Amino acid sequence: MTDINKINEFRVNNFGAGPGCVPTEVLLEAQKELLNFQGCGKSIMEVSHRGKEFEGVINETKSNLKKLLSINDDYDVLFLQGGASSLFAGIPMNLCENGVEDTVDFIVTGSWSKQATADGKYFCKVNKVVDMEKEKFLTVTEPSQWKFSEDAKYVHYCDNETIHGIEMPITTPDHLPSNLIKVCDMSSNFLSKPIDVSKFDLIFAGAQKNAGISGITIVIIKKSLLLKTKPNVPSVFNFLKKSQNNSLDNTPPTFNIYITGLILKWIINKGGLGEIEKLNIAKAHALYNYIDGSNGFYRCSIDKIYRSRMNVVFRIQDGNIELEEKFIKEAAKENITDIKGHRSVGGLRVSLYNAITIDQTLILINFMTNFYNNNK
Amino acid sequence: MTDINKINEFRVNNFGAGPGCVPTEVLLEAQKELLNFQGCGKSIMEVSHRGKEFEGVINETKSNLKKLLSINDDYDVLFLQGGASSLFAGIPMNLCENGVEDTVDFIVTGSWSKQATADGKYFCKVNKVVDMEKEKFLTVTEPSQWKFSEDAKYVHYCDNETIHGIEMPITTPDHLPSNLIKVCDMSSNFLSKPIDVSKFDLIFAGAQKNAGISGITIVIIKKSLLLKTKPNVPSVFNFLKKSQNNSLDNTPPTFNIYITGLILKWIINKGGLGEIEKLNIAKAHALYNYIDGSNGFYRCSIDKIYRSRMNVVFRIQDGNIELEEKFIKEAAKENITDIKGHRSVGGLRVSLYNAITIDQTLILINFMTNFYNNNK
Numbered sequence: 001m002t003d004i005n006k007i008n009e010f011r012v013n014n015f016g017a018g019p020g021c022v023p024t025e026v027l028l029e030a031q032k033e034l035l036n037f038q039g040c041g042k043s044i045m046e047v048s049h050r051g052k053e054f055e056g057v058i059n060e061t062k063s064n065l066k067k068l069l070s071i072n073d074d075y076d077v078l079f080l081q082g083g084a085s086s087l088f089a090g091i092p093m094n095l096c097e098n099g100v101e102d103t104v105d106f107i108v109t110g111s112w113s114k115q116a117t118a119d120g121k122y123f124c125k126v127n128k129v130v131d132m133e134k135e136k137f138l139t140v141t142e143p144s145q146w147k148f149s150e151d152a153k154y155v156h157y158c159d160n161e162t163i164h165g166i167e168m169p170i171t172t173p174d175h176l177p178s179n180l181i182k183v184c185d186m187s188s189n190f191l192s193k194p195i196d197v198s199k200f201d202l203i204f205a206g207a208q209k210n211a212g213i214s215g216i217t218i219v220i221i222k223k224s225l226l227l228k229t230k231p232n233v234p235s236v237f238n239f240l241k242k243s244q245n246n247s248l249d250n251t252p253p254t255f256n257i258y259i260t261g262l263i264l265k266w267i268i269n270k271g272g273l274g275e276i277e278k279l280n281i282a283k284a285h286a287l288y289n290y291i292d293g294s295n296g297f298y299r300c301s302i303d304k305i306y307r308s309r310m311n312v313v314f315r316i317q318d319g320n321i322e323l324e325e326k327f328i329k330e331a332a333k334e335n336i337t338d339i340k341g342h343r344s345v346g347g348l349r350v351s352l353y354n355a356i357t358i359d360q361t362l363i364l365i366n367f368m369t370n371f372y373n374n375n376k
Numbered sequence: 377m378t379d380i381n382k383i384n385e386f387r388v389n390n391f392g393a394g395p396g397c398v399p400t401e402v403l404l405e406a407q408k409e410l411l412n413f414q415g416c417g418k419s420i421m422e423v424s425h426r427g428k429e430f431e432g433v434i435n436e437t438k439s440n441l442k443k444l445l446s447i448n449d450d451y452d453v454l455f456l457q458g459g460a461s462s463l464f465a466g467i468p469m470n471l472c473e474n475g476v477e478d479t480v481d482f483i484v485t486g487s488w489s490k491q492a493t494a495d496g497k498y499f500c501k502v503n504k505v506v507d508m509e510k511e512k513f514l515t516v517t518e519p520s521q522w523k524f525s526e527d528a529k530y531v532h533y534c535d536n537e538t539i540h541g542i543e544m545p546i547t548t549p550d551h552l553p554s555n556l557i558k559v560c561d562m563s564s565n566f567l568s569k570p571i572d573v574s575k576f577d578l579i580f581a582g583a584q585k586n587a588g589i590s591g592i593t594i595v596i597i598k599k600s601l602l603l604k605t606k607p608n609v610p611s612v613f614n615f616l617k618k619s620q621n622n623s624l625d626n627t628p629p630t631f632n633i634y635i636t637g638l639i640l641k642w643i644i645n646k647g648g649l650g651e652i653e654k655l656n657i658a659k660a661h662a663l664y665n666y667i668d669g670s671n672g673f674y675r676c677s678i679d680k681i682y683r684s685r686m687n688v689v690f691r692i693q694d695g696n697i698e699l700e701e702k703f704i705k706e707a708a709k710e711n712i713t714d715i716k717g718h719r720s721v722g723g724l725r726v727s728l729y730n731a732i733t734i735d736q737t738l739i740l741i742n743f744m745t746n747f748y749n750n751n752k
Contacts, residue, residue: 012417041388089610122608215629234465253591
């Protein structure tokens with residue numbers, strides 16, 4: 001414990017949206033064995049992807065992920081490269097054998113689902129079931145109003161919009177047509193809470209929020225879907241080829257998978273996803289409650305039922321840019337960093353990923369209180 | 377110096393083909409700053425890809441690569457994900473606008489160029505200019521016999537066949553039709569020697585041999601080629617999009633790029649690629665000379681002018697499997713590891729990447745001498 005406290009003295013409170021903070025314990029473990037992985041005399045960066053050391057890492061990582069999310073044998077877990085957004089092309093290439101003649105339904109609730117339609121339009125016919133851009137992505141029309149097409153190959157939605165701070169309710173898949181293949185981009189809330197994988201056909205997530213570092217994309221896919229993949233789907237996101245080869249058809253990002261493995265063990269040590277969720281609820285409640293109680297000095301304009309636990313987006317005095325800049329500057333002096341809103345929306349954004357502790361959240365709220373008192 | 381020597385006491389002599397050994401100095405540097413990159417209070421794994429810390433890393437890495445290889449402004453350097461072999465689909469998708477109606481010339485000299493034709497056939501019409509498989513990939517027909525097609529969009533060859541131990545002469549591009557676009561897979565000899573980039577239109581390399589760790593693919597591309605890329609090329613290998621966004625159109629593998637940056641600085645400290653090449657020549661000469669002088673106990677069957685400096689492939693007593701297994705076992709006792717030949721060819725393979733020192737090569741030769749004396 002003392003060790004960690006000493007180390008945290010020089011580490012900042014990094015509320016960045018991603019690549020986000022990594023638990024200090026995970027970094028310490030990686031540092032300790034960086035030149036000598038489990039006594040093999042090599043760094044994990046230097047071992048063959050086909051050797052026994054890495055085989056142990058990838059199999060344990062896969063198995064721990066299956067345990068944590070209670071993934072049953074109807075599903076396979078794949079480790080891909082290219083980033084989650086590479087799959088905006090990769091998924092239709094796998095699932096739409098007739099290319100732009102095949103329709104895909106998209107639920108557009110923020111920048112990432114919007115980009116999925118922009119990138120996807122070269123590989124499928126895009127149907128927007130709902131498009132919240134006209135509402136500035138501050139809310140989501142209720143599911144009974146969503147207009148599904150009759151012949152969609154699948155429906156795509158983004159469970160947590162990192163840029164706009166919108167998170168879909170856990171019940172969302174229940175509001176989708178039962179016979180429709182369900183594809184969900186969980187990049188920024190993956191592993192932040194338990195989910196019922198069996199409600200989905202394909203879940204994908206870039207790791208660099210709660211599940212690792214950038215350079216690895218996790219895919220959970222129903223095995224029956226793999227039959228749709230044709231041989232002309234490029235290897236980089238050929239789900240069938242990846243599944244048949246345990247993600248080892250070519251050299252995977254070995255170090256990145258190793259870090260995901262360490263993070264999964266850290267989550268298990270914390271008591272699993274149920275315990276992680278409790279902490280995430282506590283952190284998000286504390287911050288939103290403080291914002292809502294600040295007499296409008298701080299304001300989060302997102303519809304309450306869609307507010308993200310992971311990315312808290314807010315403004316100061318409804319967009320006082322000077323004051324927001326002052327806020328960022330003074331926060332930095334208190335070792336509170338990476339809180340600037342995405343360049344496309346401005347304002348402030350605080351990301352409360354798993355590695356952020358309750359203490360760190362309270363440090364932030366304490367700073368916000370002082371800033372409010374000095375600038376109201 | 378003492379520090380490195382102490383550390384090398386527990387580190388094995390890793391002659392693996394890739395992911396290969398990383399210079400101990402690079403690992404030490406990464407380890408030292410793993411929790412606090414340049415005093416920013418964050419790990420390099422935790423910084424935003426759009427923040428000033430990572431911007432410094434990617435720009436310095438790009439600039440050092442340009443300096444080391446004397447890359448002029450007609451070229452851009454891209455950092456991609458997916459592995460070099462993902463580009464067996466990605467390159468025709470960028471360069472063949474008519475797909476399988478467009479012909480590509482392939483020089484097939486080993487497993488990797490063969491796989492390029494197998495993966496590429498879905499995205500272009502494959503013409504094998506020469507196919508050395510019938511000769512078991514032990515030599516290469518001389519260039520005057522190569523049969524180029526009249527209308528190829530480009531020619532693809534692999535400069536160093538990691539599995540078969542074949543390396544093409546530095547003069548190879550001079551034997552290609554001057555008006556033909558030249559694409560070269562340099563995955564396993566990239567940064568092992570100076571090259572004249574201006575003789576190529578596109579060079580690509582997975583980093584995990586001499587240029588970094590797995591999870592990053594380096595592309596050097598003539599800017600005029602970028603005009604060929606159509607918007608329906610998936611982002612993951614859309615050369616135009618990557619170039620326009622300094623490889624930051626989505627989150628890149630930040631840690632992996634950082635390690636490449638450290639390795640480039642290590643090469644610069646060693647005196648640059650000319651000095652590196654001298655060491656690589658010395659190591660390869662020592663090993664091949666020893667093998668050739670072993671009265672056939674060890675034998676490398678590769679045609680001498682095509683023998684790879686990077687991957688030395690050989691057999692014991694022309695394929696005495698029991699003795700080869702004994703060799704691997706006894707070598708391990710002397711901390712000599714990862715010398716088993718690729719499963720598709722058998723035998724032994726010693727990779728002499730940049731991070732392998734002359735001392736380590738001599739340790740290996742000394743072991744081989746003792747093994748010869750005990751088993752001849």
